[in-house]
Amino acid sequence: MRFVVSLINEYDPGPFPEDFDRRVIQLASNENPYPPHQEVISTLKNSVMEINRYPSPYYRKLKNLISEYLGVDSSNIAVSNGASDLLRLVTDLFIEPFDRVFIPMPSYTLYALFSMLREAQVVTKVFEGYRLDGCYDRGKLAFLCSPNNPTGNVIDRAVIEEFLENFDYVVVDEAYSEFAGTSVVDLINHYENLIVIRSFSKFFGLAGMRVGYAIAHENVARAIEKIRNPFSISTLAYKAAIAALENVDYYRKIAGLIVMERDRIAKRLGKMFYVYESHANFLLVRHEVGNLADRLMERGILVRDVTGLEGLEGPHFRVSVGRKHENDAFLSAVEEIT
Template sequence: MRSVIWIINKYDAGKFPEDIEKEYGLKAINLSSNENPYPPSDEVKEAYLSALSEINRYPHPEYSDFKKAISEYLGVEESKIAVGNGASDILNNICVALLDTFDKAVIPIPGYTLYAILGMLRDASIEFIEFPNYNIKADEIPPFKLLFLCSPNNPTGNAVERKEVKKILERGNYVVVDEAYVEYCNKSVVDLVNEFDNLIVVRSFSKFFGLAGLRIGYAVGNEQIIEGLEKIRLPFCISKVACDVAIAALKSVDYYNKLRDVVVKERDRLIKEINKIPLLHAYNSDANFVLVKVEKKINLARKLEERGIIVRNVTGLMGLKGEHVRITVGSKEENDFLIETLNSLELA
């Protein structure tokens, strides 16, 4: 087995309701995974049920209908779209396509931990650079072959300023902008793929469209990069069911925009209410989650688990100092329960 396998850490997806039920005997709400808490559109439900009668069939190998739907959604050419089994699959394919041994991959922190794992698996040279609150400054980015940006960033929640992205792109090196959460703020740079051949934008259907259980992602970039990504993706990597459902989701985007407005309103309410609680500081966010700093070590994530609420404990994540938790914006009822529970803890 390759030595790097013994060096890397397995990706930590956090705890799930099944884990809490086993450990505490409690039914828990999951405010850890940044999922959409609301049900899918009627069109999505109908597409799912209809597709079940064809699960004995492969999807079209080129995913032409799916790419056409994405093209119409974003206003980009189909030739600039590559698909994958979730954004993580796309990110892996990008590393396979672009990184050779000892190539420099730069990862600003605090950020999404999967980038480093994928880069290390390519035997790339990984350089982390810390930006407090993920306030990216183009002039402070060191030389690189591949740069990973997350916008809005996980876990801090803020989007990277467009002017900084453009300044970095002007260097001519490859830049990945992970926009898994961008529909919550409409601060996309996907239009810049028409201006910069070195830009690759990665998107997901797991967050805004609420299809986390189906694993659907895609990339947008120049035709040469996209051709490469399409060459190396595994055949039939998205099931026919998932593909049909994703197309239905794109066709019912108005429904999801309304849900987005609800989530954003609840997010802002969460931030306001959490900031009233002693020892807690919630940062502003452009995403569907909120990063919270705990001013003294109290193991807040554990205290919430014991009361049936799962949040992501990001204490110890590179680039974060002190205790932090990341909280997904849930339904109004879930958020009410969270706020009530936090207030009952008497943290001061």
């Protein structure tokens, strides 16, 4: 076993419903709480008999639909089984031992984990509330998250461009971008060192299918495709993603409902705690209530305790936006505890 593996902490996904012997409300994993479009469900049912065969390893139809969805050429698109796998592939592609990787904090911990596995020199810098006002370093690779997990805020385009001028490569993780209505995908036409990572898990509600994609200069996209597993997206996931893209208006309507609920929850929570401004499908909350996440868990409500994450001082939890009845149960439980 490589020595670096012993230095890395295992990724902690937080509590999951299957860990309990009773029904719980899952608000810990930033999932889309609404069911898939009916065509997605029908497609999955109709494709079950095909799972004895490999899918085409090129995923051309999916790439063509993503191309239409984002207004980029299909040659700029690489796909794999989830955004997290693409983050790993990017580090495999670019990072040599001792390369400098810059990660603003607080943010997604997998950036550091994958970089450490490549034996990179990982440099972190804390920005309160993840409010980046400029580029404060230079090196091989920088990881930026917009909207950021866990704070929920977006990074100004000018700041991202400043990073692009100072790093060999910049990853912008846009897993939650559809909830914010902002993107820097168009910058790939101006910067060959930009890699934008997107997901079908959040906006499109396919977290259990594991489909992600990268948008980058065609040479980078081709290189990612070269080193990923040849059948990285299953037949069912491939067809589900296609059906979701063919019914994007349904998901835009759902995103509108989620944003409305997010703002309602933020207003209620703001009377009790400090709530970070969010442009995603979750909220980050700073509080002073002892063991709040555990006490909510005792009431059958799962939130993500992120206390101790680099860049967060004091107790914090992150709560995903659920459906209205789930959010009401969460708010009632918090008010009861406080």
